[in-house]
Amino acid sequence: MSANKIDVAGLKKGFPSDNGLLPVIDGVSFSVADGEFVAIVGPSGCGKSTLMNILAGFERPDEGAVVVDGTTVRGPSPRGIVISQHGSVFPWLTVQQNLMFGLEGEVHGEGGKAALADHYAAMVGLKGFEASYPHELSGGMLKRVEIARAFVMKPEILYMDEPFSALDALLSLRMRTELLRILEEERHTVLLITHDVEEAIYMADRIMVLSPRPASIQAAFDVPFARPRKLSNPDLQALKDAILRELGVAEV
Ligand SMILES: Nc1ncnc2c1ncn2[C@@H]1O[C@H](COP(=O)(O)OP(=O)(O)OP(=O)(O)O)[C@@H](O)[C@H]1O
Ligand SMILES: [Mg+2]
Numbered sequence: 001m002s003a004n005k006i007d008v009a010g011l012k013k014g015f016p017s018d019n020g021l022l023p024v025i026d027g028v029s030f031s032v033a034d035g036e037f038v039a040i041v042g043p044s045g046c047g048k049s050t051l052m053n054i055l056a057g058f059e060r061p062d063e064g065a066v067v068v069d070g071t072t073v074r075g076p077s078p079r080g081i082v083i084s085q086h087g088s089v090f091p092w093l094t095v096q097q098n099l100m101f102g103l104e105g106e107v108h109g110e111g112g113k114a115a116l117a118d119h120y121a122a123m124v125g126l127k128g129f130e131a132s133y134p135h136e137l138s139g140g141m142l143k144r145v146e147i148a149r150a151f152v153m154k155p156e157i158l159y160m161d162e163p164f165s166a167l168d169a170l171l172s173l174r175m176r177t178e179l180l181r182i183l184e185e186e187r188h189t190v191l192l193i194t195h196d197v198e199e200a201i202y203m204a205d206r207i208m209v210l211s212p213r214p215a216s217i218q219a220a221f222d223v224p225f226a227r228p229r230k231l232s233n234p235d236l237q238a239l240k241d242a243i244l245r246e247l248g249v250a251e252v
Contacts, residue, residue: 005157005189006032006055010064013050014214024050025061026214037183037190039200042210043247048193049085049161051215055191056082056159068157078102081155085162085193089134089145095121096130098145099152120148123182140171147175151182161193176202180227197243201236202229209246219246 013025024047032038042048053059055066057076066073068080089098099117108116121130124144134142143163150158163179164172176199183190194200200207204223211218221243229236 003033004031005034005036005069006191007067008055008064009067011051011054011061011066012063013047013054013059013061023214025054026216027064028210028215028217029064030208030217030220032189032191035187035189037192037203037205039192039194039204039207040210041194041197041200041207041243041247042215043212044195046210046213047215048210051210052082052159052161052191052193056080058082078153079155080157080159081150081153082159082161083146083150083163085165087142087146087166089142089149091134094131094133095126095137095145098134099149101149102153116152117148120152121145123151123185124148124178140167140175143167143171143175147179147182151186154186155188157189157191159191162195163192164199165195172196172199177228179203197240197247198231201240201243202231207243209243219243 008031009029011025011028014021014023016022028051040048040051050059054061055073057073057080090101093101096114096117099120100113103113103116105113118130121127124147126141126144126148129137129141134145137145147163164175167175180203192200192204201223207221207223208217209219209221210216221239223239225233225236
């Protein structure tokens with residue numbers, strides 16, 4: 001058995017379209033070590049969300065397989081939690097109820113569920129808002145609810161699809177830092193999809209660059225810098241330029 005947390009081998013996926021099959025994923029293979037933080041960057045529409053949906057078990061590949069801890073993924077599992085591009089907080093539940101939603105009553109008891117929810121609400125800076133409804137929160141606070149809701153499930157793998165792209169620049173910078181702080185307290189294997197190369201360099205251990213659709217892995221870069229990282233560091237800037245060149249951004 002492989003020692004990797006995730007092994008992805010020979011993934012291919014297409015969707016039916018008016019002009020026949022639209023190829024979206026074309027031969028993607030990679031591995032992720034236990035506790036590793038891997039970022040995936042690629043041009044818009046190249047197939048990033050499709051890849052994440054296959055990894056998390058929401059979509060089946062046409063060819064190839066995703067293996068987690070030696071077992072082939074055949075559907076979604078609470079061991080791998082997704083923070084999606086679109087957001088998925090329930091508007092009719094309070095912050096605390098949203099956080100308690102996926103927890104089993106038999107395991108934790110109602111009081112235990114509430115205590116866990118409150119612990120994670122505090123961890124993301126939402127102490128005092130446990131009884132608030134989503135419409136009473138700002139966009140940044142909603143994102144925190146989503147992050148807390150993922151962590152409360154104690155997932156072994158956290159899949160994040162552009163988690164901060166709907167936030168303004170300042171807030172997304174703050175959320176990155178907070179997420180890294182939480183990850184220091186609770187180690188998880190993380191896969192982050194982003195179109196923001198700086199975000200990837202700031203957070204990840206390794207960055208994979210996808211080609212335009214149909215997506216294949218065009219290049220991979222290790223990010224060997226100690227955290228907390230400073231984006232002004234010339235070594236980080238050089239890595240950013242190399243990745244942007246790989247993405248075909250002309251000016252660098
Ligand atoms: N369920 C589906 N049925 C049909 N086509 C789909 C489906 N999901 C994705 N596609 C198509 O696959 C292609 C890749 O979509 P995907 O959402 O994976 O891209 P992406 O890289 O995440 O894009 P973005 O950067 O805009 O988020 C697009 O052309 C999209 O229309
Ligand atoms: Mg997407």
